[in-house]
Amino acid sequence: MSVARLVRRARTFATIGADRQGLVLEAVVRLAVARLVLIAIPFPRLAARWGMLLPPGDPRAASAPADDHARRIARRxxxxxxxxxxxxxxxxxxxxxxxxxxxxxxxxxxxGIVHFGIGIGTGSVMSRDGIGQRVASNGRMTGRRSTSADDAVSGRAQLSAGHAWVDAGGVKVTGFPLDAALVELGCFVRCP
Known part of the structure; x- marks a missing residue:
């Protein structure tokens, strides 16, 4: 990153106000911690802390519509x-x-409900965060070496990279927009 760009970002940060500065700093810390946690803790153990894994369409997975205050916070x-x-x-x-x-x-x-899905079919899969990979018509993912698993799905529905997204009371928080080829596998919800 150039010095000029760094100076511009520092100036912007200084002008956004204390509330937004706090949100930015919290997001930096939470993203760094999330990366470390996902590396250090086995996923099944981590997922157990998130609540129950429910299949798509389960009525317990529907988040109640949020009030205006909650929607504002989710958008922030x-x-x-x-x-x-x-x-x-x-x-x-x-x-x-x-x-x-x-x-x-x-x-x-x-x-916040954390959803997990996988792309099915050919084409680009995933959202604007750029995590998805392209799947060629032969079922092989581009951008990496083919494996026997790639060959096994050739001729059937091709699977691409997975994706995670969060919604909160109707607010699309992260991972949106969703690709049409994405199929939800389930979501984590805290059930009473």
Missing amino acids: VQWAIETVAPLMPFRAACVQQAVAARGMLARRGIV
Whole structure:
């Protein structure tokens, strides 16, 4: 990053106000912690902390419509994650963004539902965070070496990279827009 760009970003940060500065700093810390946690803790153990894995369409997975205050907070969390993720010194993938957003929302008493899905079919899969890969018509993912698993799906529905996204009471917090080829596998919800 050039010095001029760094100076511009520092000036912008200084002018956004204390509330937004706090959100930006929290997003930086949460994204970094999410990256470390996802590396250090086995996913099944981590997922157990998120609640119950429910299949798509389960009525317990429907988040109640949020009031205006909760929607405003969810949009502010969305803004912070969206602003900070591209600036992190590592690739803040959709799953790190989902974990960070869920934590930021929970800290504010708002339920964020973490969804997981996988792309099916050919073409580009995933959202604007750039995590997806292209799947060629022969079922092989481009941008990496083919494996026997790639060959096994050739001729059937091709699977591409997975994706995670968060919604909170109707607010699309992270991982949106969703690709039409994305199929939800399930979501994590805290059930009473």
